[in-house]
Amino acid sequence: MERHEIVEKIQAALAEVLMRDFGPLSEGTRLFEDMHLDSTAILELLMALEDNIGIEVDPENLNMDDFRTVGTLTDFLERARKVSS
Amino acid sequence: MTSLAPTRSDVVLRRVEAYAPERSVTVEEIAAGLGLNRYQTRLFRRIRGLDRLRIDPDLGLLDLVCPPAEALLAEVGDRDRIRYLIFAHTAQDLTPTTLVAADALRERLGLPDAEAFAVTQHACASGLLAIEVAGELLRAADDPDALALVLTGEQPFTRAIQVLWNTSIIGEASSACLVGLGGAGTRVLSYAARTVGEFFDGYQLAGAALHRFGSTYHTYLVEVIREALAAAELELADLTMVIPHNVNISSWVTICATLGLDRDRVFLDNVGEYSHCSCSDPFLNLATLASRGALVAGGRYLVTAVGLGATYSAMVVECAGS
Numbered sequence: 312m313e314r315h316e317i318v319e320k321i322q323a324a325l326a327e328v329l330m331r332d333f334g335p336l337s338e339g340t341r342l343f344e345d346m347h348l349d350s351t352a353i354l355e356l357l358m359a360l361e362d363n364i365g366i367e368v369d370p371e372n373l374n375m376d377d378f379r380t381v382g383t384l385t386d387f388l389e390r391a392r393k394v395s396s
Numbered sequence: 397m398t399s400l401a402p403t404r405s406d407v408v409l410r411r412v413e414a415y416a417p418e419r420s421v422t423v424e425e426i427a428a429g430l431g432l433n434r435y436q437t438r439l440f441r442r443i444r445g446l447d448r449l450r451i452d453p454d455l456g457l458l459d460l461v462c463p464p465a466e467a468l469l470a471e472v473g474d475r476d477r478i479r480y481l482i483f484a485h486t487a488q489d490l491t492p493t494t495l496v497a498a499d500a501l502r503e504r505l506g507l508p509d510a511e512a513f514a515v516t517q518h519a520c521a522s523g524l525l526a527i528e529v530a531g532e533l534l535r536a537a538d539d540p541d542a543l544a545l546v547l548t549g550e551q552p553f554t555r556a557i558q559v560l561w562n563t564s565i566i567g568e569a570s571s572a573c574l575v576g577l578g579g580a581g582t583r584v585l586s587y588a589a590r591t592v593g594e595f596f597d598g599y600q601l602a603g604a605a606l607h608r609f610g611s612t613y614h615t616y617l618v619e620v621i622r623e624a625l626a627a628a629e630l631e632l633a634d635l636t637m638v639i640p641h642n643v644n645i646s647s648w649v650t651i652c653a654t655l656g657l658d659r660d661r662v663f664l665d666n667v668g669e670y671s672h673c674s675c676s677d678p679f680l681n682l683a684t685l686a687s688r689g690a691l692v693a694g695g696r697y698l699v700t701a702v703g704l705g706a707t708y709s710a711m712v713v714e715c716a717g718s
Binding site for chain 1: 434436438439440443446561562563603607608610611645646649685
């Protein structure tokens with residue numbers, strides 16, 4: 312899966328979790344400040360991404376810094392995909 | 397912010413009993429009834445570590461609260477020494493306005509001479525607060541042999557108080573704790589509590605306030621843990637084990653990392669078995685460890701609780717053994 316496809320998966324998961332379509336998001340979009348997600352909604356987003364990308368993250372090693380922006384979340388998901396595969 | 401000065405104490409938990417309904421449901425079963433989506437449901441199992449909850453809709457409030465109290469009272473020789481019945485619960489009202497739950501419990505348990513009242517001000521941390529209140533009242537009593545009975549147990553009667561955001565789902569359990577000054581039992585060494593008024597909205601927290609509550613939760617709890625340890629003149633390394641509230645596993649992953657505490661030293665078995673049961677968690681966990689013969693005589697244990705509103709509390713106890 313290419314990086315831009317992961318970004319699209321994040322867009323789709325955000326739309327599903329927040330029940331709103333935001334259109335294309337840049338990698339600089341901040342999940343807390345711009346999208347108004349709280350730490351628990353972030354985890355719901357992560358569960359949606361697990362489902363949609365087909366990965367399982369290690370719940371013991373979650374770092375909120377990875378959820379700062381669409382870009383940092385994409386980095387995290389790329390690493391998680393490598394571990395899962 | 398309101399802090400209770402950390403105290404050293406002469407309070408002894410003479411006996412602790414706990415109870416949970418036999419009927420249980422899985423997280424998935426209860427989530428469907430609560431209207432949680434599949435991602436939220438998955439989150440509760442995968443991230444929060446919840447598995448089953450005890451819930452029995454056919455039990456009345458008194459049917460839930462009385463069993464551990466009745467088991468405890470069966471072992472008490474002189475019930476007249478019980479001067480106070482303190483019912484600690486999270487929701488401010490558990491009964492219609494025509495019925496006072498503490499009075500109903502006093503009557504059903506056959507303690508007509510005990511003063512009965514509720515303590516709810518610290519929400520789910522009110523159980524530990526009730527122990528502190530019991531100690532204060534017993535010190536003020538004219539009888540050094542006077543006792544207090546602290547009870548917990550309630551049923552989450554609306555969805556709003558059963559599902560705490562994506563954080564926890566409330567289950568049902570109850571407990572009874574006989575409190576005296578001195579004597580044999582689990583000795584309370586210290587107690588610390590802090591209420592952060594910024595989060596007064598409790599269940600209604602949303603937006604930026606909810607985000608701050610989530611991001612500061614561990615910081616405030618770790619602060620009171622350190623205060624309680626300092627008041628007991630102990631270090632983290634002196635503890636045999638931490639006996640936490642059962643809100644979820646993931647919050648304890650963060651707390652352990654912040655404290656530099658090995659996860660194996662935190663008793664988390666009951667998170668998956670019961671989930672968070674309002675004020676009952678600390679007592680339920682103590683009773684579980686006792687029933688397994690896992691409490692070390694002379695061991696020091698840190699007990700924690702957090703209540704929405706928000707109060708963070710920690711108590712250090714020295715166990716008499718299982």
